[in-house]
Amino acid sequence: MPPGNHLMSDAPTPAPAGSPDKKPREPKRVVSGMRPTGKLHLGHLHGAIKNWIAISQKAECFFFSADWHALTSDYADPSKIEANTRDMFADWIAAGLDPERSTLFIQSRVKQHAELYLLLGMIAPLGWLERVPTYKEQQENLREKDLNTHGFLGYPVLQTADVALYGADAVPVGQDQVSHLELAREIVRRFNFFYGNVDKGQKPVLVEPQPFLTEVPKIIGLDGRKMSKSYQNAIELGEDPVSARARLMKAVTDPARVRRTDPGNPEVCGIWYLHKAYSPPALQEQINAECRSAAIGCVDCKKKLLDNLIPELEKPRARRAERDQNPARLDELVQLGTKKAQTVAEATMQGVRDAMKLG
Ligand code: TRP
Ligand code: SF4
Numbered sequence: 001m002p003p004g005n006h007l008m009s010d011a012p013t014p015a016p017a018g019s020p021d022k023k024p025r026e027p028k029r030v031v032s033g034m035r036p037t038g039k040l041h042l043g044h045l046h047g048a049i050k051n052w053i054a055i056s057q058k059a060e061c062f063f064f065s066a067d068w069h070a071l072t073s074d075y076a077d078p079s080k081i082e083a084n085t086r087d088m089f090a091d092w093i094a095a096g097l098d099p100e101r102s103t104l105f106i107q108s109r110v111k112q113h114a115e116l117y118l119l120l121g122m123i124a125p126l127g128w129l130e131r132v133p134t135y136k137e138q139q140e141n142l143r144e145k146d147l148n149t150h151g152f153l154g155y156p157v158l159q160t161a162d163v164a165l166y167g168a169d170a171v172p173v174g175q176d177q178v179s180h181l182e183l184a185r186e187i188v189r190r191f192n193f194f195y196g197n198v199d200k201g202q203k204p205v206l207v208e209p210q211p212f213l214t215e216v217p218k219i220i221g222l223d224g225r226k227m228s229k230s231y232q233n234a235i236e237l238g239e240d241p242v243s244a245r246a247r248l249m250k251a252v253t254d255p256a257r258v259r260r261t262d263p264g265n266p267e268v269c270g271i272w273y274l275h276k277a278y279s280p281p282a283l284q285e286q287i288n289a290e291c292r293s294a295a296i297g298c299v300d301c302k303k304k305l306l307d308n309l310i311p312e313l314e315k316p317r318a319r320r321a322e323r324d325q326n327p328a329r330l331d332e333l334v335q336l337g338t339k340k341a342q343t344v345a346e347a348t349m350q351g352v353r354d355a356m357k358l359g
Helices: 042-056 067-074 078-094 112-123 126-130 133-141 155-164 175-195 241-249 270-278 281-292 298-324 327-355
Strands: 029-034 060-065 103-106
Touching: 029 042, 029 155, 042 060, 042 270, 060 078, 060 327, 067 078, 067 155, 078 103, 078 298, 078 327, 103 327, 112 155, 112 175, 112 327, 126 175, 133 175, 155 175, 241 298, 270 281, 270 298, 281 298, 298 327
Parallel strands: 029 060, 060 103
Antiparallel strands: none
């Protein structure tokens, strides 16, 4: 029975014998993308970009703007996507990602993503797609948008194409993307089963992507919810210090700490998680103890955080200003990156077309 033949069985496909799911410790080739939603905030920085920067010291990396993915929810108004892509690239670099070392490109400029997406769409069982947790969740969270579209359902199929095209052995993603990656592996296995002659001992046509998860510090928005641009509770990377200071001084802390004399619980406070990301360990220990004993008040606690946070916002701000002086250089790098991505993606597609007798 073909893997995941949903007419007969709804069970996920077991990994083929002889190819256990080993996680490579030292990835050689890495691919990851991000939807261009505008300026980056500290959630993106700690949740993804810092990982990208670390991994790009060791592996060959492809990082792209998932502008087609942005269209799955913003199809009615695509006017900001292009500018957002430039802003996003500029912020990646401002955060410290070296654009000469990693390959940066734009998804929609590499048409092979569309071709592989179409072909994978032929074999992706509807049941698998409907069961991805983010599918229903997002439809409920973004009620103001009609996400009852073919494109939105196909989001993870496009994501599968994104990673499979580069034969990457690792995909650095946040916890929220793990279900997408799992599905990508299922689809790739199903593809290899149909067209890969894996049973005849041949090398699979597409490489099963492995998620690459690392510990990331938790970052909470200024209102206590998940940090997100759409909640307006985010601190932007390189935000103007005056504004960052003012917004942070008004941020929600432990909601149970009503009076200065009430002991606090750092675990429920966003300021604490920022201390964990930005303050030296000795200060962290002090805050942790003094918050719990009410020896320190939230105002002082925030001021101490700002002493450590503001200089870290200044760095990307300065780099960003420098980059903005030379936008042509960024365009040039992205063009080069796109060419390189096209070459790699086309080589994969040749194998895919041959395997599917479309060559
Ligand atoms: N879904 C990802 C996000 O916005 C973006 C994305 C698209 C991606 N294709 C990808 C991430 C491939 C990793 C690999 O969060
Ligand atoms: Fe949060 Fe600091 Fe106040 Fe404790 S003292 S609740 S960690 S802001």
